[in-house]
Every structure is written in structure tokens, then in C-alpha cells.
Amino acid sequence: MSSPVLSGPVAPKRIGPPLWLLAELTYRCPLQCPYCSNPIEFAQIKDELDTEQWLQVLRQGRKLGAAQLGLSGGEPLLRQDLEDLAGEARSLGYYSNLITSGMGLSRERVAALKTAGLDHIQLSFQDSDKELNDQIAGSHKAFDKKLAMAQVVKEFDYPMVINFVLHRHNIDHIESILELCVQIGANYVELANVQYYGWGLHNRASLMPSKEQLRHAEEVTQRYRKQYQQKMQLIFVVPDYYETRPKGCMNGWGSLFLTVAPDGLALPCHSARDLPIAFPNVKDTPLKDIWYGSDGFNQYRGDAWMAEPCRSCPEKGDDFGGCRCQAYHLTGSADNADPVCDKSSHHHLIQSAVAQAQSHNDVRPLLFRNVKNSRQMAES
Numbered sequence: 001m002s003s004p005v006l007s008g009p010v011a012p013k014r015i016g017p018p019l020w021l022l023a024e025l026t027y028r029c030p031l032q033c034p035y036c037s038n039p040i041e042f043a044q045i046k047d048e049l050d051t052e053q054w055l056q057v058l059r060q061g062r063k064l065g066a067a068q069l070g071l072s073g074g075e076p077l078l079r080q081d082l083e084d085l086a087g088e089a090r091s092l093g094y095y096s097n098l099i100t101s102g103m104g105l106s107r108e109r110v111a112a113l114k115t116a117g118l119d120h121i122q123l124s125f126q127d128s129d130k131e132l133n134d135q136i137a138g139s140h141k142a143f144d145k146k147l148a149m150a151q152v153v154k155e156f157d158y159p160m161v162i163n164f165v166l167h168r169h170n171i172d173h174i175e176s177i178l179e180l181c182v183q184i185g186a187n188y189v190e191l192a193n194v195q196y197y198g199w200g201l202h203n204r205a206s207l208m209p210s211k212e213q214l215r216h217a218e219e220v221t222q223r224y225r226k227q228y229q230q231k232m233q234l235i236f237v238v239p240d241y242y243e244t245r246p247k248g249c250m251n252g253w254g255s256l257f258l259t260v261a262p263d264g265l266a267l268p269c270h271s272a273r274d275l276p277i278a279f280p281n282v283k284d285t286p287l288k289d290i291w292y293g294s295d296g297f298n299q300y301r302g303d304a305w306m307a308e309p310c311r312s313c314p315e316k317g318d319d320f321g322g323c324r325c326q327a328y329h330l331t332g333s334a335d336n337a338d339p340v341c342d343k344s345s346h347h348h349l350i351q352s353a354v355a356q357a358q359s360h361n362d363v364r365p366l367l368f369r370n371v372k373n374s375r376q377m378a379e380s
């Protein structure tokens with residue numbers, strides 16, 4: 001990519017502040033989930049920001065107006081400065097959220113993060129069944145570790161926030177997944193169907209559930225919702241391939257969300273580094289200039305960029321034309337409408353992926369997210 005071009009100051013009053021700052025601290029991860037949304041070529045991406053550079057990002061982000069801070073990865077616990085960053089987030093007044101697999105967590109680290117002022121921990125599981133959990137995670141220690149860490153997180157009085165990523169191989173376990181959540185004492189459970197980006201997109205044919213699987217999972221979730229409404233909040237995120245209108249991705253490009261990747265690349269969403277856009281880097285551009293003045297962040301703001309069918313669509317204010325990354329990956333151009341929309345001339349691409357999932361006849365093995373596969377994919 002060539003270096004980014006700044007298009008000069010855009011009147012800040014026309015663009016709101018980035019309320020949500022996502023700090024992807026590292027692409028390193030001890031697990032190998034085949035639906036990871038990190039870029040396929042993550043192993044090629046070096047030069048993680050150091051502690052001082054992350055502290056600057058946090059300070060600049062807060063000054064810009066960011067109120068929520070997500071600390072994610074990869075596995076953010078691999079950063080030994082995580083407690084320092086959480087402490088700075090607290091003193092700056094962020095509401096901070098650690099998004100973790102639990103690998104690398106310990107009683108000592110939870111205690112240190114609590115002391116530093118971390119507000120919230122979201123712990124992910126791969127399945128309720130140890131064998132499948134560990135197979136998907138690519139680690140035979142993962143399930144037991146997660147269970148143990150869930151107890152510790154609870155002991156330290158954090159709300160118990162669990163995330164399960166659902167796909168063809170585990171969605172039929174929905175009942176035992178929810179039972180496990182009850183057993184753990186979860187307060188919030190996100191049942192998030194795989195979103196098809198990064199490794200998830202590569203493995204889409206082997207991951208997408210059928211309509212029947214999805215309907216069953218939603219029915220069971222609804223039953224548990226009624227039964228545990230006072231105790232456990234359930235959020236079921238459907239795969240947008242089964243919709244006929246796209247999601248208002250990121251609440252609109254460059255509207256609320258600002259992601260900083262491990263190497264300092266600033267992005268309007270976690271997947272945008274795949275787009276043929278020269279995004280700026282926090283190592284050489286202040287966050288304020290990036291947010292208000294960079295071509296990359298301004299490219300899909302508003303609706304002037306839209307072509308038909310979005311341009312004249314009465315719903316464009318709700319969905320903003322859908323997801324730019326999905327449009328790019330599936331149609332070859334991020335300028336197109338998200339093909340999830342049934343008004344898009346590319347909607348057949350979604351329909352054929354769904355038809356393939358219905359038939360369940362794709363037996364391609366899952367490609368696991370690890371350094372070896374990342375390097376091989378980058379070379380091929």
C-alpha cells in the first residue's frame with residue numbers, strides 16, 4: 001500500500017467523535033479458531049506498537065471523545081503491559097472491556113487488572129463439549145482453563161459475560177451451551193453466529209449452518225430467555241447471509257468506531273485492512289487527523305459515494321449500504337451495495353452460499369488460524 005493521503009480538514013462539526021475505540025493489541029494468539037476475523041496474513045504483520053505508543057493512542061482517543069475502550073487481539077493477555085494500559089484507561093475515564101479467550105489469564109492477573117481499574121471482561125468459549133471446544137480452539141487445555149477462569153472472573157465481582165461463536169459444528173449444542181452458561185452463572189451471553197471475514201470467510205463453506213439449524217437455535221434461545229429473563233441476558237446474533245437487508249455495519253463507516261490494529265494502522269472497522277485503501281498509521285499521524293481528515297475514513301462517510309440501488313433507497317439511512325468489507329470481498333468492489341441486500345444485483349452470491357450450506361455437502365477441512373497456515377496462504 002502507498003502512504004495515505006490526508007484530504008485536509010473536514011469541518012469536525014459534521015462528523016461526530018469516535019465513541020468506541022478498539023485497541024487490537026496483538027495478532028498473536030495461543031488458539032487457532034478457524035472463524036477468527038483477524039486478517040489471513042496476520043503472520044506477516046510485524047512491528048506491534050510498544051507501550052508508550054499505545055498509551056498515546058489511548059490519550060489521543062479519549063481527547064477525541066472516545067468513551068468505550070475495547071482491548072482485544074489476537075489474545076490481548078499476551079501483552080505483558082495490559083495492566084498498564086488498563087490503568088491508563090481508568091485514569092483517562094474510559095469504560096474498558098477486555099475481550100479474551102482466557103488463555104494467559106490467572107488469579108494474579110485478574111487481581112492486577114481489577115486493581116488497575118478494568119471494568120469488564122468478556123470470556124469466549126468454543127463449545128459446551130470439552131472435546132469440540134478444544135478441537136476448534138486448537139488446544140487441549142482450552143476448555144478446562146476457560147472454566148477455571150470463569151470462576152476467577154466471577155470471584156472478582158466482574159459481571160459474567162460469555163461469548164460463544166456459533167457455526168454448523170456447534171449450533172446444535174445450543175441447549176447444552178445455555179446450560180453451561182447457567183452453571184457458570186453468566187449474566188450476559190452473546191451467541192454470535194460466525195461473521196464471514198478473515199479466516200471465517202475462508203472457511204465459510206464448512207462453517208455456515210443451515211436454516212433449520214438456525215431456527216432450532218433461535219427457538220431454544222427464546223425458551224431460555226423466558227426462563228432466565230431476570231438472571232441471564234441472551235443476545236443472539238444471526239448470520240447476515242440469512243437476511244434480505246444488510247446490517248448497518250459499524251453504525252456507518254467512520255461514524256462511531258475507530259480500530260487501531262497491532263501495527264498502528266487505523267481502521268474504521270477490524271476488517272478494513274483488506275480493502276485497497278491506504279489507511280493511515282498512528283505511528284506517524286495524530287488520531288484527530290486520522291479521524292477527521294484521512295481519505296480512508298472519509299471514503300464511505302455520508303451517502304455521496306453510493307451508487308444504485310443504495311442511492312435512491314429509502315432505507316439507506318438505516319443500513320448505510322451495509323458492510324463495505326463484505327461488498328469488497330464478495331463483489332470485488334467496496335463501492336457496491338452489500339450483496340446481503342436483495343436489491344443488489346450481486347445478491348445471488350449470498351443465495352448460492354446459503355444453498356451450499358443447506359446441502360451440507362461441503363466436506364472441505366477447516367483451515368485453522370495459525371502462523372504456519374497464515375504464511376502458506378500469504379505465499380500462495
Ligand code: FES
Nearest residue numbers: 249269323324325
Ligand atoms: Fe468493515 Fe463491515 S466489517 S465495514
